[in-house]
Amino acid sequence: MSADGFASGPPPGARADWTIDQDWAGYSPAEHQVWTRLYERQAALLPGRACETFLHGLEALDLHGDGIPDFARVSEDLQRLTGWSVVAVPGLVPDEVFFDHLANRRFPAGRFIRKPETLDYLQEPDVFHDVFGHVPMLTDPVFADYMQAYGQGGLRAMGRGQLHNLARLYWYTVEFGLMETASGLRIYGAGIVSSHAESIFALDDPSPHRIGFDLERVMRTPYRIDDFQQVYFVIPSLDALRETTLQDFGPVYERLKLAEDLPIDRAAPGDKLYSRGSQAYAEAGGRRAKP
Template sequence: MAEHVLDSPPPGAGADWTIPQDWEAFTAEEHDTWNILFERQTALLPGRACEAYLRGLDVLRLSRPGIPDYRELNARLGDATGWQVVAVPGLVPDDVFFDHLANRRFVAGNFIRRPDQLDYLQEPDVFHDVFGHVPMLADPVFADYMEAYGKGGLRSLGFGSLDKLARLYWYTVEFGLVREAGGLRLFGSGIVSSRGESLFALDSDSPNRLGFDLERVMRTRYRIDDYQQVYFVIDSFADLLAATVETDFAPLYERLASLPDLAPDALLDDDEVLTRGTQAHATERAPA
């Protein structure tokens, strides 16, 4: 089990799992790690990340370098869209996570990877959570989508369909692509916070890239231990928001319960295939 996966709020955490950020407690090495990652990704992402993300990066350009101080960050983010970032000790239970999203609070792990973990970390740290997610939360339409997702997540708990809804989050918030500027651009936090996946998601001929379809996405399993075998591409954030708020999820969950799950590399006859991948990377990395 990952170090920061917890079963109950640790000492010092509130009932909602939040803790003081205690910005002053971060070490110089931890701030340096943030700076290295920040400079590397901001040099790589122009021309790759979507305009909404690149605009949103301005909320992270604060008065001093290093891990953002939420007191200053939240003043800027709150002015933009009414969202706030709150510190938590690690991964929180689903109902807690959804409740925070539904109330425009984004939870961020209060730790950062070690210098020898720059390229991969199994669990989300403050760089993934803040650099990956917060710029998109400064976009009004995407901010509304995240709130709607949180409210939908709370409702999903009553249908026993959390695994299906989690796929929507995975393939949009974490690993989504959007059509923009005559091509494809990144917006998923799991991509923009990763140097390797920022390159792989757009340049590799290995993954499938498919047009977004809500039901299709919610049927598709995903892997957490490697680059993705499929990316779903939205037309716009307004379309993504509409697909979320205008869908009655109760009959959708019922229908999904009668349909088989799909492997990450599956292709269906009615898929909008933008890029048919070779799946070479998945084959190369498959266990012996």
């Protein structure tokens, strides 16, 4: 949950690192019911769609409970498994704050939850997207290391003025990534697993391209923030993703300075295509239908 353009420090009530108290006792029964409704809908849909790492993490953390999870309890389990914790923030935070939290194995999560009338679309990530979508993957040691490395890399990218390239890596892996498995393509990105509609679209719809992951290809590819993705990138494994991220990005950034962005509606020479999309959904105008 990062964003640029912040002109001042933390909002009133937030600490210097932009964290706030979750105030779990302050949630209303109606807010807990929204979580339960969203959880049960996704839990019924995701077996056979989400990767086993996500499903195992969901089970390990017992996120169903009595509604919205208490970050303190979730953090105890995460600390035991991978050394991570969940910290509450008031909303989107500056990039440098976001990266610092990740680099120190803290995942910043919004505390608010969407209204019943907006179950299927939000402009700003809420607690369901942040905790249900992101946190189960942090129970896996390999993915946990990847996220920490990403935070460390973000701090370096800011100094080079190439944060837009690194943001694309996060978007197409942590948020909207697919994984190749022996059973077929599976979802691991939080923006997909927390969305009922995109959990179906990302795997089943003939419209988007599904392309094998290549670091520089990903970093040259813009993304949609207002609708379903026109392209998804497929990693071969979490280990491969982590190893790619642990390399020195300096030479990559130098090459990217001379490279143009690649259009999201067309495959590029050299792409490993799992499926060439028709792009029919985007060409028809799409619709705002994902959380």
